[in-house]
Amino acid sequence: MKDGREHFHQELHKLNDLILKMGAMVEKAIYNSVDALKKNNPKIAGEVIAADDQVDQLELTVDDLCLELLATQQPMAVDLRFITTGMRIGSDLERIGDLAVDIAQRAVELSTQPLLKPLEDIPKMAELAEKMVHKALDSFVKRDAALARSLWADEEKADGYRDLVTDELTAIIARDASTTARALPLILIARHLERIADHATNIAEDVVYMAEGKVIKHGPRQV
Amino acid sequence: MSIIETNKLNLWYGTFQALIDVNLAVAQNKITALIGPSGCGKSTLLRVFNRMNDLIEGVRLAGSVKVRGAEILGDGTDLIALRKKVGMVFQRPNPFPLSIYENVVYALRIHGIRDKQKLDAAAEKALSSVLLWDELKDNLGANALTLSLEQQQRLCIARLLAVTPEVVLMDEPCSTLDPLATMRIEELMIELKKRYSIVIVTHNMQQAARISDDCGYMLLGELVELGETKRIFTAPRDQRTEDYITGRFG
Numbered sequence: 001m002k003d004g005r006e007h008f009h010q011e012l013h014k015l016n017d018l019i020l021k022m023g024a025m026v027e028k029a030i031y032n033s034v035d036a037l038k039k040n041n042p043k044i045a046g047e048v049i050a051a052d053d054q055v056d057q058l059e060l061t062v063d064d065l066c067l068e069l070l071a072t073q074q075p076m077a078v079d080l081r082f083i084t085t086g087m088r089i090g091s092d093l094e095r096i097g098d099l100a101v102d103i104a105q106r107a108v109e110l111s112t113q114p115l116l117k118p119l120e121d122i123p124k125m126a127e128l129a130e131k132m133v134h135k136a137l138d139s140f141v142k143r144d145a146a147l148a149r150s151l152w153a154d155e156e157k158a159d160g161y162r163d164l165v166t167d168e169l170t171a172i173i174a175r176d177a178s179t180t181a182r183a184l185p186l187i188l189i190a191r192h193l194e195r196i197a198d199h200a201t202n203i204a205e206d207v208v209y210m211a212e213g214k215v216i217k218h219g220p221r222q223v
Numbered sequence: 224m225s226i227i228e229t230n231k232l233n234l235w236y237g238t239f240q241a242l243i244d245v246n247l248a249v250a251q252n253k254i255t256a257l258i259g260p261s262g263c264g265k266s267t268l269l270r271v272f273n274r275m276n277d278l279i280e281g282v283r284l285a286g287s288v289k290v291r292g293a294e295i296l297g298d299g300t301d302l303i304a305l306r307k308k309v310g311m312v313f314q315r316p317n318p319f320p321l322s323i324y325e326n327v328v329y330a331l332r333i334h335g336i337r338d339k340q341k342l343d344a345a346a347e348k349a350l351s352s353v354l355l356w357d358e359l360k361d362n363l364g365a366n367a368l369t370l371s372l373e374q375q376q377r378l379c380i381a382r383l384l385a386v387t388p389e390v391v392l393m394d395e396p397c398s399t400l401d402p403l404a405t406m407r408i409e410e411l412m413i414e415l416k417k418r419y420s421i422v423i424v425t426h427n428m429q430q431a432a433r434i435s436d437d438c439g440y441m442l443l444g445e446l447v448e449l450g451e452t453k454r455i456f457t458a459p460r461d462q463r464t465e466d467y468i469t470g471r472f473g
Contacts, residue, residue, distance in 0.1 A: 004403070004406050004407065004410065005406060005410070006410060007410065007413045008433070067457050068453045068457065071432065071453070071456040071457045072432035072433055072452060072453060072456050073432070073433055074429050074432075074433070
């Protein structure tokens with residue numbers, strides 16, 4: 001059957017592509033920010049910080065397109081949910097980009113002194129957070145609520161990593177307060193990564209709403 | 224680039240002033256929509272662009288209207304040439320009580336084309352442009368009045384396109400059509416703007432929002448605001464436009 005609103009639906013594809021582009025950029029930012037930390041390389045961190053402007057610009061573009069479509073196209077049902085979800089995902093991705101910048105800034109701070117201990121859990125946590133963002137966007141593209149729901153377990157894992165890193169570093173500070181300056185940025189990085197996981201989970205919640213029309217925020221979760 | 228430009232355009236029906244100092248630019252290959260309450264002057268303005276108001280007694284005009292840079296308000300304007308260049312589609316489809324084929328080639332015959340091959344080619348091209356060719360190619364001899372309203376409206380558009388206009392004026396072209404037929408005509412308009420410049424007058428504000436690139440709001444004979452449709456419907460500059468599009472008018 002011929003698409004009765006072909007031009008409008010082309011605009012929705014455009015929105016989809018913009019969000020995926022933004023997603024690819026923030027995934028790269030997460031990877032590079034932790035890579036900068038692992039390699040003790042402030043140059044990589046600087047690149048992450050510089051690239052964030054593009055993510056910010058894309059968020060504005062997404063917002064602008066969503067507003068235009070809402071104001072002019074009278075979207076209904078799944079199209080309406082797609083556009084409102086797209087707006088929220090744009091905002092979550094922008095925050096994820098900011099958190100990658102926060103990590104990069106911590107990497108710059110830490111680059112002037114030797115690492116307190118070899119990195120173990122933070123790289124694993126970064127890998128998990130990056131995977132969560134990827135999976136959330138994949139569920140968005142596929143309109144796959146089941147895939148979105150698989151992020152609930154990942155989020156708990158991310159919380160677990162954050163607790164592990166925080167407890168370990170707090171114990172080191174307690175034993176020797178002179179380590180604080182080197183331990184605190186790592187605690188903050190774990191916190192930033194946990195926040196990234198939270199934003200990925202927000203995206204997944206929005207995808208469930210988009211796919212099924214059910215609001216699951218702030219309520220009990222069914223996997 | 225503007226294909227139509229008005230400068231301080233004023234129009235009176237007898238002593239009643241229907242257009243007041245209208246400055247408007249119609250961009251090429253875009254859809255420009257004119258919205259506003261009944262009696263605001265939008266259809267009057269549309270009819271100025273191909274001098275249809277000349278047919279009304281007591282009409283007086285002042286100011287300037289240029290089509291492709293050439294003034295059209297003067298006495299020396301060749302109205303047949305102007306109406307070939309700037310065609311109009313009306314609210315109710317108005318096919319002639321002739322065959323589908325004769326409707327499409329009617330104006331070409333008026334313009335002196337007799338060659339059957341040329342007429343056939345023009346008919347196929349025009350009917351294809353409005354997506355009627357496949358539906359009707361085996362039935363071109365049927366009376367146009369037997370078609371559905373939507374097909375009749377498409378046919379009227381095809382009849383216009385057959386004389387290769389540059390501007391297509393549309394006065395409420397979907398007001399007699401159901402929502403699905405409306406949607407299909409809207410899609411057609413978006414396709415047509417690749418080759419023509421379109422000015423549409425509509426009471427249906429949502430339609431203006433959906434399909435136009437630029438939108439003008441008229442009130443009491445004035446063009447209150449003209450701008451990119453997206454801006455008009457998200458951040459209009461004039462409070463009167465805001466009041467109208469948010470339903471706070473009157």
